[in-house]
Amino acid sequence: MAKLHISATVNGEPTEFLCEPDETMLDVLRGPLGLTGSKEGCGSGDCGACSITLDGRLVCSCLMLAAEAEGADIRTIEGMAEGDTLHPLQRKFLEMAALQCGICTPGMLVAAKALLDRNPDPSESEVRYWLAGNLCRCTGYDKIVRAVLETAAEMREAVR
Amino acid sequence: MNEMTNKWIGRRTIRPDGAEKVTGRAAFAADTTMPGMIWGKLLRSPHPHAHIRAINTAKAEALTGVKAVVTARDIVDFPVDKSVMLGIQDMRWMCRNVMAREKALFHGHPIAAVAATTAEIAAEACKLIEVDYEVLPWAIEIDDALKPDAPILHDFIRFEGKPSNIAGKLEHKLGDIAEGFAKADVIVERTFTTRPVHQGYIEPQACLVSVTADGKATIWSSSQGHFMVRAMTSMLTGLPQSSIRAIPAEIGGGFGGKTIIYLEPVATMLAKKSGRPVKMVMTREEVMRATGPTSASKSTVKIGATKDGRIVAAQGAFYLQAGALPGSPIRGSAGCAFAPYNIPNVLSQGFDVVCNRSKVTAYRAPGAPIGAYPVECVLDEIAEKLGIDPLDLRLKNIAKEGTKAAHGPVYPRIGFAETVAAARAHPHYQAPLGPHQGRGVASGFWFNAGGESSAQVNITEDGNVVVTTGHPDIGGSRASIANITAELLGIDYRRVSVLIGDTASIGFSNLTGGSRALFASSMVVTQSIEKVIATLRERAAQIWQIDPEAVTWAEGAAHPAGKNAGNFPPLTLAEIAAKASATGGPIGAGVQLNTTGAEGGFATHICDVEVDLELGIVRVVRFTAFQDAGRAIHPSYVEGQMQGGVAQGIGWALNEEYIYNAKGQVDNPSFLDYRMPVCSDLPMIDTVIVEVPNPKHPQGVRGVGEASIVPPLAAISNAVHNALGKRFYALPISPPKVLAALKTTA
Incomplete structure (x- = not known):
């Protein structure tokens, strides 16, 4: 099969790549694009470790064909910090020890940011249901939920 | 020990490996690649129980892109009649778990492996391997396995003199229960069951192995103990431990499930045969079928x-x-x-x-x-x-x-x-x-648990500290080691860097398991720091030309012990480090122990x-x-x-x-x-x-x-x-x- 030529924006950078028609976005991110921050925990869209945003929408990159990225704005964990300034969520995850092994962390952060972009003042239940697609086996989610709520509060305070 | 005056012990510091992990840069097992790397895949048994009469790999080997095929013949055999233990693991069972020998014992049991230029070709080649199975009756549940007419998994297992699926018994006894129950006013007796549950780590097993023509292997993989990876791979491939360097990737959860290996010896043999670095990554389905879980x-x-x-x-x-x-x-x-x-x-x-x-x-x-x-x-x-x-x-x-x-x-x-x-x-x-x-x-x-642990504490030329230990950090042990180091040396914890050394750069350290990692590593780190502080006091004594006994260490600096020792301003860690070469050479110490007292x-x-x-x-x-x-x-x-x-x-x-x-x-x-x-x-x-x-x-x-x-x-x-x-x-x-x-x- 001939490879497809795809043009997209990845973390703000115009990016071109070749892919097989059946290749997933996750494989292209982790392979030719060298963005291994997105993880493959299941390959079936159940764990959320590969979470990215596609034109602002939260998706599992393992369930998305790379060819679907044509013309789209893709954001991954690698694009979350600005230079050496961490995003408030990243900082809060560190301060509140919201990670242990860290394998789910990139996907969790991408998903949490997608939530706060939509809803700057989520309730605990809203955080829990939004993150229900991101599995973490280490933390019991407690510190993750607290970190997201705390970040949201701080970001609201900063805007005021 | 638990004084309120502690500056760092008990503090919620930022973990040393944190920034890497929140930015996606931390390298887990599947994140490493090498030039010339090819892909390994396992063929797994479709039957829960079967004799393996013959395996024909000719068609797979002939497929374009296939670089090596491995079967049980390539893995060192440990005969069933003689136990060879590595920690709590018996290599008789490990060699049969990594690759089926006489029998396939569960659905998903590895039968053969292929390395090819792409993962797709490797998977295609697995389908071309012909296996002649004699399918046997199987037993899945405990009750099935204990029935009088149950299929026997292993002919060599005997219980109470008869062939059995009960492979072992352990007993703890105290006092006399008959006497005890006779004194009871209330007795409750119940039978309970639990189901098998998986460790559920989010990171599937993965490894990358390179073997050079001189037989030196380098293994990148995530595990709960890279020294275990080295030892087991050595035993299952015949390569000496000195020829294997096991590098610990960040580990994406283990919970006990990564205290043994599945892929590393197979990838090592594929890499050896093909002359190419070989990467193997399990799918979630493979993880669920063929790793762990814990018992029902x-x-x-x-x-x-x-x-x-x-x-x-x-x-x-x-x-x-x-x-x-x-x-x-x-x-x-x-x-x-x-x-x-x-x-x-x-x-x-x-x-x-x-x-x-x-x-x-x-x-x-x-x-x-x-x-x-x-x-x-x-x-x-x-x-x-x-x-x-x-x-x-x-x-x-x-x-x-x-x-x-x-x-x-x-x-x-x-x-x-x-x-x-x-x-x-x-x-x-x-x-x-x-x-x-x-x-x-x-x-x-x-x-x-305690057990073997090694640490090295080095003072850098600019007066900061690098601590290396040998237990993979899964849940924040580096952060705790940084706290302890800062506390004992009396310096800011941000001046402490904590690393997990590979098998070539730090001494033997047992698994991160049994809740031992911080217990054991903080013991060897503490003793190493005590040695470093003794050296720092000696160097200060040399600079001041007084007796080392007359120097104390506090708040990150050497001080004269009292008025009799002399009147000198404190010498900081940085000041002593700057003069290290002139006063006797680099400053650092390591300690290796079999720790006890957990x-x-x-x-x-x-x-x-x-x-x-x-x-x-x-x-x-x-x-x-x-x-x-x-x-x-x-x-x-x-x-x-x-x-x-x-x-x-x-x-x-x-x-x-x-x-x-x-x-x-x-x-x-x-x-x-x-x-x-x-x-x-x-x-x-x-x-x-x-x-x-x-x-x-x-x-x-x-x-x-x-x-x-x-x-x-x-x-x-x-x-x-x-x-x-x-x-x-x-x-x-x-x-x-x-x-x-x-x-x-x-």
Whole structure:
């Protein structure tokens, strides 16, 4: 099969790549694009470790064909910090020890940011249901939920 | 040790590996590549039990792109008649687990492996391998494996003189149970079952192996111990340990499941044969079919007590599934079950049952939750029958310093009673319950572990510190080591860098398992720092031209010990480091020890559940965990261990189980159908850290990683009973079981 030529924006950078028609976005991110921050925990869209945003929408990159990225704005964990300034969520995850092994962390952060972009003042239940697609086996989610709520509060305070 | 003046021990510092992990830069096992790298894939058995008559790999080898094929012939054989142990693993079983030899013993058992230029070609080549199987009858469940006419998995296993699937028995005995039960006013005897549950780490097993033409291998993989990776790969490939360098990738969860290896020896042989670096990554389905899980169990527990609540005798028989090859955690079940209590007469037996499932692997406090679950549920019934508060019943029979445990030790100072007392006094215990809600309590014990550990502490030329240890850090041990180093040297923790060395750069260090990593590594780090401080005092003495005994170390600097020593301004770490070459050379020290004195860890949990009467769903609505940490070096990561263990316990109690189909295959090998708790399933998990310092550790540390998964199974079962007035004797307490129970009650 001939490879497809795809043009997209990845973390703000115009990016071109070749892919097989059946290749997933996750494989292209982790392979030719060298963005291994997105993880493959299941390959079936159940764990959320590969979470990215596609034109602002939260998706599992393992369930998305790379060819679907044509013309789209893709954001991954690698694009979350600005230079050496961490995003408030990243900082809060560190301060509140919201990670242990860290394998789910990139996907969790991408998903949490997608939530706060939509809803700057989520309730605990809203955080829990939004993150229900991101599995973490280490933390019991407690510190993750607290970190997201705390970040949201701080970001609201900063805007005021 | 636990002074309030501590500057860093007990502080919630930012972990040294944190920035890498929140930016996606941390390299986990599957994240590394090499120029010229090719892909390895395993062919797995489609049958749960079959003789392997012949394997023909000719067609696979002929496929374009295939660079190497490996079968059991390429893996070192350890004959079944002679045990060769590596730690707690028997290499007879490891060699057969990594690659099937005489028989395929479970659906998913590796039969052969291929390395090819792409993963797709490797998978295609696997399909071209011809295997001549003689399919045999199989046994999946414990009851099936123990039937008189059960298919026998291994001809060489005998139990009580007969061929059997019982591969081993362990017994702990104290006093005389017949005499004990004779004194009892109340006796409760029940049989319980639990299902196999998977460790559920989010990172599938993966490795990258390069073998050069001179036979030197480099392995990048994530595991709970890269020295274990080196040793097992050496034994299974015949390469000497000195020719293997195992580099620890960041590990994406292990929970015991990565204390053994699956891929590394296979990838090593593929790399050796092909002359190319070989990468292997398991799919989630492979993880679920062929790694872990922990055992299913069937246990009968009988406990007798006097009217006033004194337990006089206890008996337990714990049957655990080992999976295809011997080695279930019966020691954890039979040993931990009664360990929290001072019981004069105990008989605790464990039975290791082989069956046609993947070989079980350690899972957080291996065996202990299986042992504690029936005991803590029976105690709840006894408390109910006697009209005694269940926590008071535990306090009446509590093990403390001087108690002789059935599994052997006489306890030193332990903090168990403090956890029960803290639970008793906690507002949660008295809080009102809503409709269809219930409350349960349970306690639990884990042995904890010491063992081999190595550390190197080096002072950099600019006066900062690099600490290297040899245990993979899964849950924040680097952060704790940084706290301890900063405390002992009297410097800011940001001046401390903590690394995990590979097998070529640090001495042998045992697995991150048994809750040993921080206990053991902080011992060797402490002793290394003591040596470094002695050197720093010597160097300062040299500069001041006074006796080293006249120099003290405080707040990151050398000081004259008193007026008689001389009148010198303090010499800081940076100032001494700058003069290191002139005063005798680089400053650093390493210590290697077989550490002892880990001592047991205890936990007590309070759990509130709410039962949805229409759907049969049990929801945990409030949970408070109390645990003796000895000393919490970094409280956030102690809490994290407690919360994580509780969450896994909740999954075990309510949702998780392996489901097999009629063909002897796992029917739910995905995160969709194997239902681990997700964020919306759980409440906040409150923690109370109890600190009764371990007298045998320089900072008072006890292991904290595992005790937290021991109580939840029973705490939840007891809570469900409290909510419904009905006891469940089988886990998981899943909606179909709850609905069936509600129907019979109605």
